[in-house]
Amino acid sequence: MQTKGNKILKRYLTKRSKLVFFLLFSFFFSLASYSQCAMCRAALESEEGGVKAEGINDGIVYLMIIPYVLVAAAGYAIYKIKYGKKEEN
Numbered sequence: 001m002q003t004k005g006n007k008i009l010k011r012y013l014t015k016r017s018k019l020v021f022f023l024l025f026s027f028f029f030s031l032a033s034y035s036q037c038a039m040c041r042a043a044l045e046s047e048e049g050g051v052k053a054e055g056i057n058d059g060i061v062y063l064m065i066i067p068y069v070l071v072a073a074a075g076y077a078i079y080k081i082k083y084g085k086k087e088e089n
Contacts, residue, residue, distance in 0.1 A: 044053050 040056060044056065047053070
């Protein structure tokens with residue numbers, strides 16, 4: 001007869017083993033992907049000077065920075081609300 005504790009432990013080990021398997025599988029098996037839309041690829045391959053390529057790379061960096069700035073601003077706002085100046089009575 002299984003107790004409630006044994007059932008919980010069995011379920012926990014099953015979930016944990018799935019997680020470990022997924023992490024190991026993800027770590028050892030990776031697929032190379034070349035994710036670029038067809039129009040961007042055609043525009044970049046047809047140009048000789050590389051000005052468009054630099055522009056697209058700058059745009060990618062710009063789009064990548066925005067979420068980090070927003071998260072940092074939200075974190076700062078939460079910090080100021082939680083640890084801001086406390087009023088003394």
